Amino acid sequence: MESNQRLFKNKHLLLFFSVFILLFSQYGCNKDDILDRSDAELxxxxxxxxxxxxxxxxxxxxxxxxxxxxxxxxxxxxxxxxxxxxxxxxxxxxxxxxxxxxxxxxxxxxxxxxxxxxxxxxxxxxxxxxxxxxxxxxxxxxxxxxxxxxxxxQNANFYYGQTICDEIWDDDKPYVIVNSLLVDSACFLRIEEGVQVHLSNNSRLFVNGTLELNGQIDNPVILQQLRLEQFYRELPGQWEGIHILRPSVNNVFSNALIKNAVVGVRVDSLPENNNPKVSFFNTEIRNTLSSGILGITTVLYGENILIYNCGEHNIQMEYGGIYDFRHATLANYSSSFINHNKPIIRASNFLATPDALSLAPIYATFTNSIIYGSLDEEIFIEEAEPGVVDVEILFNHALVKTEMPEDTVFFNNVLRNMDPQFTDRFEKDYTLLNGSPAIDAGTQDAGVQNDFKGNMRSGQPDLGAFEFQ
Missing domain, CATH: 2.60.40.10 (Immunoglobulins)
Incomplete structure (x- = not known):
């Protein structure tokens, strides 16, 4: 018995000294392992x-x-x-x-x-x-x-959640909007050529009055995100977008670039007459998390518009309205940030609530335009109560990616499912290559004399926003 106890104690003493020697050796090793060179560099x-x-x-x-x-x-x-x-x-x-x-x-x-x-x-x-x-x-x-x-x-003019009336912004410094901005009723905001407007996350430019974007072809008005680091430069969804409210009238966007928003431009409903609530001229909208243009029972006019890289629809027309687009290039493909799985164009004639289904007629015309993307079907028309209100969607001299039968919508001189041959969509170049079927495929009845870049449209015009040079 005593022999066993001595053996047990000896084992514990041996274990204690082994651990002590190990710790001592490690301490000594760590101390010796500290780098000690005068020429050492990180x-x-x-x-x-x-x-x-x-x-x-x-x-x-x-x-x-x-x-x-x-x-x-x-x-x-x-x-x-x-x-x-x-x-x-x-x-x-x-x-x-x-x-x-x-x-x-x-x-x-x-x-x-x-x-x-x-x-x-x-x-x-x-x-x-x-x-x-x-x-x-x-x-x-x-x-x-x-x-x-x-x-x-960069110094800037800062606006923090303000309501403004009758202001003119020039290009002396950028404008930064934090926590949104409202253009009040019966007031205007005029943004002159070359101005850059930056909006923070979750911010919108609300318009109850009138918004004028007065860019020039070589010096556009730009509305974009707040962050300018490389990663953020083409990242969708960094601000909410422009929101044209119901009382707003006579908005004109000329030579403007709107990018990296959730919805590029939303235009709310029930105009008092058939005058456009927004007229778009030479306007580019890209990298939206949702739709490029969202209209709800509204009246819109656009010529020489370029909309691409949208998370949902390039143009979304809900609950009726009147829409007239001429020489539009509407293109969509999946990218690093966008999964293109919804058609470029969506149109509906209704508003559904839990209590009721409301209908409104819709009239939309796309003249001398290109509607093309990676889906087999790039047009979706959702009609409730067929025959009760007018649903007239006309593609007049257009190149369209669609599988819809011709009697579903109105087609006049349409090129169906033909690659428009953009110059380089990966570099955001939606001009036409030589040999494109869109060249000389338009009608002069559109009445748009110059293209997106200011080039003269001579003879039979090309489809889309850019005339082949």
Whole structure:
């Protein structure tokens, strides 16, 4: 019995000393494994971290870079310091901790560590973008290193959830709308050529009065998202869109680009007469999460319009209305951000609620236009109570992707299911290649003398927004 107890104690003593020796050896090993070379250098994923245009007073998105330890010993960074300190317009976070100065950070052999950076640019008197710089310094051993920080700042005219009346915006500085903007009843907002309007997430441009977009062919009005970093430049759904409310009248969009919204332009219902609530001239709408144009019992006119890369429909006409589109190029294909699975055109003559079904006649004409995409069927007409109200959809001298029988809608001189041969849709170039069936396939009755780029339409016009050159 005593022999067994001694054996048990000896085993425990042996285990204790084994663990002690192991811990001691590891401690000694770790101490010896700290990198101690005066010429040692860290490796960075970039030597300059840049931010695209950041509007003053509004913070940037977070960017990051990595620090790599290329050695087989632990790298102990004596100091990491934001050079501008507390006065810098940049903010840094090292391995999850915010601050301006950090001491004795260790990176294990072959491992890495993140540094996160944001910037908020203070306002200035400059109208053009200006550059802000700073740096983050690193000290490993006796070898100082740095990563440069650079951001382009842009002053702007800011609107925060306001209601405005009778304003004219020129292009001295961009306009930034945060938490939406309302053009009041019986008031106007006139936006002149070259103006860029940026709207924050969930913001809309509401119009109870009149909105005029007065761009020029070579200097359009642009309405787009707030974030300008590379990733966001063609990302759908970053702001809600333009919303033309029921009291609004006489809206004119000329030479405008509307991009990266949820719905490009929504036009609400029940006009007092048959005058267009919105007239579109040389207008491009792209990268919408939902529809490019959504009309609800409204009256719209458009010529030389280009709408593409829409998450739902390029043109959506609900609960009746009157629509007249001439020389429209409506194209849709799936992309990195858009899954094209709904037809380019949708039209309906009804509004269904839990309590009632309301009907309204719909008249829509597409003259000298191209409606083409990757679906076999790019037109969807949903008619409730057939024969009760008029449903007249006319494609007059058009190229159309459809499997619908000709007696379902009205076709006049239509090219069905023929590739229009766009120059390069991947580069957003919807001009026509030589040999396109859309060349000289139009009618002069459309009465549109110039194309989207201002080129003269001579002789028999081409289909779509662009005349072949």
């Amino acid at each position: 490796i960075f994923s970039t030597d300059t971290l840049t931010f695209d245009t950041v509007f003053t007073t509004l913070g940037s998105t977070t960017r990051s870079f990595k620090i790599y330890n290329q050695y087989n010993q632990t790298a102990r960074i004596k100091e990491i310091r934001l050079s501008g300190g507390e006065n810098s317009q940049f903010r840094i976070n090292v391995d999850g901790i915010s601050g301006t100065e950090f001491k004795d950070y260790e990176i294990l052999p072959g491992d890495s560590m993140y540094v996160f950076v944001e910037v908020t640019v203070d306002p200035s008197d400059a109208s053009l973008p200006f550059v802000m710089t700073d740096s983050i310094s690193f000290l490993l051993g006796n070898n100082p290193q740095k990563v440069t920080l650079a951001a382009w700042g």
